[in-house]
Amino acid sequence: MSTIVVLSGSPSAVSRTAALCAHVSDRLRRAGHEVAALRARDLPARALLAADTGHPRIAEAVRLVEEADGVVVASPVYKAAYSGLLKALLDLLPQFAFAGKVVLPLVTGGSPAHVLAIDYALRPVLTSLGADHVVPGWFVLDRHITIDGGEVALDPEHAAPLHRVVDAFASAVDARRPLLAAS
Numbered sequence: 001m002s003t004i005v006v007l008s009g010s011p012s013a014v015s016r017t018a019a020l021c022a023h024v025s026d027r028l029r030r031a032g033h034e035v036a037a038l039r040a041r042d043l044p045a046r047a048l049l050a051a052d053t054g055h056p057r058i059a060e061a062v063r064l065v066e067e068a069d070g071v072v073v074a075s076p077v078y079k080a081a082y083s084g085l086l087k088a089l090l091d092l093l094p095q096f097a098f099a100g101k102v103v104l105p106l107v108t109g110g111s112p113a114h115v116l117a118i119d120y121a122l123r124p125v126l127t128s129l130g131a132d133h134v135v136p137g138w139f140v141l142d143r144h145i146t147i148d149g150g151e152v153a154l155d156p157e158h159a160a161p162l163h164r165v166v167d168a169f170a171s172a173v174d175a176r177r178p179l180l181a182a183s
């Protein structure tokens with residue numbers, strides 16, 4: 001069984017990105033993976049902004065990433081890139097925090113014009129953190145995610161391609177585990 005951290009970089013209290021993360025986490029759990037949620041907005045703001053890795057909540061976030069076989073990194077598109085909140089969290093991780101891990105980038109946005117934010121803005125940062133394999137990511141339009149009470153629904157027409165990407169990520173994580181065990 002692989003351990004996967006699903007990280008949401010949205011500052012929104014009611015967040016489509018976090019809803020997407022919940023949907024993806026459910027799918028990964030149903031496939032037998034152990035999944036931990038990490039919401040950047042829940043971390044203590046002062047410690048996050050000061051990159052205070054001695055703070056127990058920040059240290060716990062860093063440990064979650066360290067112990068994971070795979071990491072899902074999700075962000076809303078903000079100003080044609082990813083959120084500043086996500087960057088604050090990524091910046092306090094060790095330089096090669098994603099070494100030995102498979103990483104899945106996911107982005108939600110209001111306009112398909114910014115679909116490339118995932119590959120032009122987010123992917124280079126994930127690569128610079130030493131990820132072994134950044135698998136193809138996915139962009140979900142905000143209007144295709146509905147949150148009704150605690151229930152998350154994805155537009156069915158657009159859920160299938162997302163599921164393919166998530167399943168490919170999960171397979172890549174599983175495929176790496178024997179390699180890491182042998183190293």
Ligand SMILES: Cc1cc2nc3c(=O)[nH]c(=O)nc-3n(C[C@H](O)[C@H](O)[C@H](O)COP(=O)(O)O)c2cc1C
Pocket residue numbers: 010011012014015016017018076077078079080081108109110111112113114141142
């Ligand atoms: C400050 C801000 C900037 C945004 N910039 C963009 C943008 O450049 N391109 C885009 O497609 N959507 C943009 N959006 C829309 C959000 O990316 C989109 O609604 C997203 O799903 C919000 O995720 P959340 O509910 O997790 O906050 C922006 C929203 C905000 C609040």
